[in-house]
Amino acid sequence: MAEGENKGLVLLDFWVSPFGQRCRIALAEKGVEYEYREENLRDKSPLLLKSNPVHKKIPVLIHDGKPVCESLIIVQYIDEAWPDRAPLLPADSYARAQARFWADLVDKKMYESGTKLWKLKGEAQEEAKKEFIEILKLLEGELGDKKYFGGDTFGLVDIALVPFTAWFYSYEACANLSAEKEAPKLVPWVKRCRERESVSKSLPDPLKVYEFVCFLKKLCSWHVNGHLCRPEYIVGGFRHGRLTSFVG
Amino acid sequence: MAAAALIGGWPSPFVLRARVALNLKGVEYEFLQEKYGEKSELLLRSNPVYKKVPVLLHHDKPVCESMIIVEYVDAAWAKSGQAILPADPYERALHRFWAVYIDDKVRMPPSISDLLVPSMFGIAKAQTEEAKAESVEQAWAALKLLEEAFEKLSKGKAFFGGGTIGYVDIALGAYLGWAKVIEQMAGLKLFDEEKTPLLAVWAERFCAHEAVKEVMPETEKLMEFAKMRLGK
Numbered sequence: 001m002a003e004g005e006n007k008g009l010v011l012l013d014f015w016v017s018p019f020g021q022r023c024r025i026a027l028a029e030k031g032v033e034y035e036y037r038e039e040n041l042r043d044k045s046p047l048l049l050k051s052n053p054v055h056k057k058i059p060v061l062i063h064d065g066k067p068v069c070e071s072l073i074i075v076q077y078i079d080e081a082w083p084d085r086a087p088l089l090p091a092d093s094y095a096r097a098q099a100r101f102w103a104d105l106v107d108k109k110m111y112e113s114g115t116k117l118w119k120l121k122g123e124a125q126e127e128a129k130k131e132f133i134e135i136l137k138l139l140e141g142e143l144g145d146k147k148y149f150g151g152d153t154f155g156l157v158d159i160a161l162v163p164f165t166a167w168f169y170s171y172e173a174c175a176n177l178s179a180e181k182e183a184p185k186l187v188p189w190v191k192r193c194r195e196r197e198s199v200s201k202s203l204p205d206p207l208k209v210y211e212f213v214c215f216l217k218k219l220c221s222w223h224v225n226g227h228l229c230r231p232e233y234i235v236g237g238f239r240h241g242r243l244t245s246f247v248g
Numbered sequence: 249m250a251a252a253a254l255i256g257g258w259p260s261p262f263v264l265r266a267r268v269a270l271n272l273k274g275v276e277y278e279f280l281q282e283k284y285g286e287k288s289e290l291l292l293r294s295n296p297v298y299k300k301v302p303v304l305l306h307h308d309k310p311v312c313e314s315m316i317i318v319e320y321v322d323a324a325w326a327k328s329g330q331a332i333l334p335a336d337p338y339e340r341a342l343h344r345f346w347a348v349y350i351d352d353k354v355r356m357p358p359s360i361s362d363l364l365v366p367s368m369f370g371i372a373k374a375q376t377e378e379a380k381a382e383s384v385e386q387a388w389a390a391l392k393l394l395e396e397a398f399e400k401l402s403k404g405k406a407f408f409g410g411g412t413i414g415y416v417d418i419a420l421g422a423y424l425g426w427a428k429v430i431e432q433m434a435g436l437k438l439f440d441e442e443k444t445p446l447l448a449v450w451a452e453r454f455c456a457h458e459a460v461k462e463v464m465p466e467t468e469k470l471m472e473f474a475k476m477r478l479g480k
Contacts (some may be wrong), residue, residue, distance in 0.1 A: 054349065054393060069343045070348055080337035095322035097311045104313060105297065138297065 006065030009034035012048050013059045016212050018111070018163030020059040021202045025159050026078040028198030029086045034061075034241035072103055075195055088155050099150055102142060103160040103235055109135045110164045114217050118213050119176035119220055136183035143189055154196060162193045162203070169206035170213040252277035255291050256301040257284065258465055259473050261422040262314035266420050269302075269318040269332060271459035284313040318418055330412040339401075343408070346397050347359050347419035353390040354423050384436060388443055394420065395444040400456040402446075406453055413457060421454040429474055430465045 011027070011034050013020035027034050039048055039058050043088035051060045051067035061068045061077065068077045079088040089096050113135055139161065143149055149157035168179040180187050193199045254270065254277050258265030270277050282288055282301055294303045294310035304311040305322065311320045322332040333340050401416060402406045408416035427438050440447040455464055 063338070066338055068338070069345055071343050073344045073348070076344070079339055079340040093320055094306070094311070096323065097316050099322040100313075100316045100319070104316065125463055146471060201361065 004027045008064070010037060010047075010062040011035070011059060012037050012039050012051065012062070014039050016204055016209060017058060020165070020203075021163035021166075022071045022159050023061055023074045023078070024202035025162070025198045026075045026088060028202060029088060029154070029159075029196075030078055030082045031085065032078070046068045046223070072107060072156070072160060075156060079156075087153065089152055090153070090155065090157065095150065099156045102139075102149060102157045106139070106157065106160040106164075110161065112166060114167055114171065117171045117177060118217060125175055132171070132177060135184065136179055140183040140185045143185060147192065148189070154193070157189060157195055158189075160203055162190070162199055163194075165190050165208050166203045166206050167213075170210045173210055174213065174217075251307055253280055253305040254278070255280045255282060255288070255294060255303040255305065257282050259470060260301055261426060262300075264422040264425070264463060264465075265418050266302040266304055266317045266321070267316040267463040268413070268422070268459050269321040270461065272332060272413060273321055273329040275321070275325055300328050302347070314422075315351070315415075318415060322415075332409070332413070332418070333415045334409070342401060343415040346401070346408070346416045349390075350394070350416070350419045350423075353386075380434065384434070387438055388440070390467070391438065391444045391447060395447050398446050398450060407450065410469060411461060413454070417450075417454060421451075421460065424451055424455055425467065427451075427467045429470045432467070432471065433474070 005157045009027070010033065011020070013023070024036070029166055037045075038048075038230060039045060041058070044056060047062075048058065048060060049056055051062055052058075052069045057069070059069075059071055059074060061074045063077075063081065068074050068158060075088060089099055105184065113128065117125065117132055118126050146152075148154050149161070165179075171177045171179060194203070252270070252275055254263070254266055256266065256279065258281065258459065265278075280288075282291060287299055287397070291301065291303060292299055294305060295301075295312045298312065300312075302312075302314055302317060304317045306320075307323060311317050318332060333343055333451070398408055399413075401410075403410060405411050407413050408420070424439075431438055439448045439451045452461055
């Protein structure tokens with residue numbers, strides 16, 4: 001049993017993180033109240049370090065003092081902890097397996113591939129673009145003519161993917177890649193998702209995302225190594241979408 | 249074709265996960281072994297995205313990705329055998345977390361074919377003694393965390409899943425055959441009784457379980473397969 005002071009929901013998050021946004025969307029879909037706490041990723045809170053000692057990453061959802069980590073695991077937890085409303089996964093076990101497969105694909109592919117688009121240049125960037133377009137087309141094919149990836153109901157795959165749409169502007173600006181042109185069938189889906197309050201309230205302004213990406217690019221040009229820059233290792237200078245200090 | 253069929257290869261730890269899950273539920277299934285070095289039409293058709301094993305075909309409908317298959321088997325045959333995932337949402341989240349952690353740490357090199365030689369914490373891939381030593385340290389560190397997870401999840405019982413084999417047992421246990429190969433090849437103990445006593449005992453128990461022992465590949469056969477694949 002949790003002590004009184006530990007009751008309720010806390011989401012440890014970072015404003016631009018698509019993974020954090022997934023959790024915000026899920027919580028909003030369920031209409032559940034929670035406390036949002038912005039983490040400074042260069043100066044992680046003791047609560048974050050205690051709640052996710054293995055990875056020390058956001059998002060972390062703390063429910064009555066008990067932490068849940070990994071965004072897709074958090075979304076499924078939210079779905080199972082509030083089963084009485086707004087189901088995020090289908091009832092049928094085969095359909096659930098399909099949803100998990102596609103959400104997992106988004107997880108495996110979108111972040112790494114998207115990061116390459118703004119981080120790399122020249123030939124490497126062209127390769128990254130080809131890769132990214134392939135992923136978009138794959139997703140476009142899977143969506144088909146459906147309202148959402150799961151059919152008529154907004155769910156896990158939509159939640160997994162939609163936060164990355166806030167980065168489309170940045171991909172176009174940095175890599176001259178228009179997601180809308182490459183995967184036009186996704187456009188009505190994006191619009192449909194953004195019409196949901198859970199989504200429109202959780203996703204950042206694409207221009208702010210671009211500002212953030214430009215900041216990261218500057219940082220990455222100061223870090224000479226072959227690794228993909230992960231925001232969580234670098235960022236501390238961004239708070240609430242405004243640049244407050246530089247790192248490095 | 250039977251109602252349930254599994255496309256796979258005997259050396260693959262991922263295929264093993266699916267087989268253990270099916271065995272736990274007492275499911276009759278047809279094992280469609282892929283020919284080494286070739287991918288069947290059926291596989292390419294059933295898993296066009298990744299073109300990899302395992303693929304479970306249930307009434308001809310494909311399910312891909314080993315832990316997704318395990319979760320599907322648990323739900324589709326919910327009335328048979330014991331539950332593989334716990335009922336409580338928080339416990340489920342914990343089990344899912346550790347399964348993801350396990351796959352993250354026991355990385356499979358993407359360049360090798362689908363009947364993979366697992367890199368087992370990078371030990372097999374390590375080019376120098378130094379690199380190997382570092383990989384081994386990382387492996388032990390990961391196993392130490394898993395030892396703590398075992399203590400928490402098992403609640404004093406035999407498996408991560410408690411009294412019966414569960415989701416995390418399957419996730420980790422599937423690598424035990426290859427772990428023994430790496431131990432022999434590298435001349436060390438991964439599941440060390442001194443470093444991770446609970447896991448060392450758990451490993452024996454898992455391999456001896458009736459849902460596992462018939463399908464866990466023999467170390468000698470895996471060694472032969474590994475030598476062939478590594479060209480030694």
